[in-house]
Amino acid sequence: MTEGNFVDYVKMHVSSGNGGKGSSHLNREKYNAKGGPDGGDGGRGGHVILRGNENLWTLLHLKFKRHIRAGHGEHGSSARSTGADGQDEYLEVPLGTVIRDTETNEVLFEITEHGEERIIAEGGKGGRGNWHFKSSTNQTPRYAQPGIPLEEKHITLELKLLADVGLVGFPNAGKSTLLSVMTSAKPKIADYEFTTLKPNLGIVKYREFKSFVMADIPGIIEGAAEGKGLGYYFLRHIERNSILLFLVPADADDIAKQYEILLDELRRYNPEMLDKERFLLISKSDLLDEELKAEMKTELDKELRIDYMFMSSVTQQGITELKDKLWKLLND
Structure with missing residues (x-):
C-alpha cells in the first residue's frame, strides 16, 4: 500500500430515510359501498449501517x-398493503474503526470484528394505516399516522x-527500513526525519507458513501527547497493537533516555498502553564493533528494565532472532 493511499480519518454526513405515511383509504367497491377502513402501513425508512x-x-x-x-419508505395503500421499506445503505469499514459524533466528539461505537454491523442512522418507522384505529365507536376513521422523520448525523471515522x-521510535530511527527487511512492504526510506507521514503495514512471514502483522508508525517527537507535530494522529495507531517494539538507534546520545521519553509520551497519551508487552530494539548496530557493543551492554543492563537486543537492518544482523522473540511474545 502506498503512503498516499492510506486514509485513516474521514468526515461525512449520513442521513437515513423517512418512514412512509400510513394510508387513510376507505374500501369502496361496486357491491360493498361501505367496506370500511383498509389503509395499509407505511414502509420503514432505510438505515445507514456500518459493517x-x-x-x-x-x-x-x-x-x-x-x-x-438511505432510501425513503413507501406510503401505505389500499387493501392493507404495506409500503416497501427504504433501501439500506451499507458502509464497509476496516476493523479498528472508531466512529465519533463530529459535533460533540463523543465516541459512538467501534467496529472490531469481521461482519459486525452497527446502525449509525436509523430509518424512520412507517406510519400505521387507518384500519388500526377502527373501533366500535369509530368505525370509519379517516386519519392515519405519518411516518417518523429521517435521522441525520455528522460523523467522523x-x-x-x-x-x-507496532514500531515505536523517534523520526529516522530505522523503523521503515526494518519493515522493508522483515516484510514485503515498500515504505518510503530516506535519510531525513519524518520520511514516513502515514502508517505502513506489512506481513512478517515466520517458520512453517506462520505470519504476523507489523505496523510502521510515523516517528514520535517529544510533546506528541500534547498534540505537538502530528502527535495525536500517530499515537492513536499504537493503541491497538499487541506488542510495542521500541526502536532506538545505536548512535543515539543516550539510549536509555530516548526510551524513557518515548515511554513517557505513551503514558501521557494513554496510561493503558503501558500494560502492553514491550521490547527494545537497538537499531543500526552495524555501526558498533564488538568491544563498544559489550561496553554499551554493561551500561544498559544497569539503566534499563526491559528486554533488548542489538540488530541491523542493513546487514540483517539479528533479524531471525527478532522474529523468534516476537513470535514467542505474541504466543505466550
Whole structure:
C-alpha cells in the first residue's frame, strides 16, 4: 500500500430515510359501498449501517463520499398493503474503526470484528394505516399516522490500526527500513526525519507458513501527547497493537533516555498502553564493533528494565532472532 493511499480519518454526513405515511383509504367497491377502513402501513425508512470488513486496511474508499443517504419508505395503500421499506445503505469499514459524533466528539461505537454491523442512522418507522384505529365507536376513521422523520448525523471515522507488532521510535530511527527487511512492504526510506507521514503495514512471514502483522508508525517527537507535530494522529495507531517494539538507534546520545521519553509520551497519551508487552530494539548496530557493543551492554543492563537486543537492518544482523522473540511474545 502506498503512503498516499492510506486514509485513516474521514468526515461525512449520513442521513437515513423517512418512514412512509400510513394510508387513510376507505374500501369502496361496486357491491360493498361501505367496506370500511383498509389503509395499509407505511414502509420503514432505510438505515445507514456500518459493517466491519477484515479485507480493508484503509478508509480510502470513503474519502470522497461526503454525503450518504438511505432510501425513503413507501406510503401505505389500499387493501392493507404495506409500503416497501427504504433501501439500506451499507458502509464497509476496516476493523479498528472508531466512529465519533463530529459535533460533540463523543465516541459512538467501534467496529472490531469481521461482519459486525452497527446502525449509525436509523430509518424512520412507517406510519400505521387507518384500519388500526377502527373501533366500535369509530368505525370509519379517516386519519392515519405519518411516518417518523429521517435521522441525520455528522460523523467522523477514525482508523486505529489492528496489528500484532507496532514500531515505536523517534523520526529516522530505522523503523521503515526494518519493515522493508522483515516484510514485503515498500515504505518510503530516506535519510531525513519524518520520511514516513502515514502508517505502513506489512506481513512478517515466520517458520512453517506462520505470519504476523507489523505496523510502521510515523516517528514520535517529544510533546506528541500534547498534540505537538502530528502527535495525536500517530499515537492513536499504537493503541491497538499487541506488542510495542521500541526502536532506538545505536548512535543515539543516550539510549536509555530516548526510551524513557518515548515511554513517557505513551503514558501521557494513554496510561493503558503501558500494560502492553514491550521490547527494545537497538537499531543500526552495524555501526558498533564488538568491544563498544559489550561496553554499551554493561551500561544498559544497569539503566534499563526491559528486554533488548542489538540488530541491523542493513546487514540483517539479528533479524531471525527478532522474529523468534516476537513470535514467542505474541504466543505466550
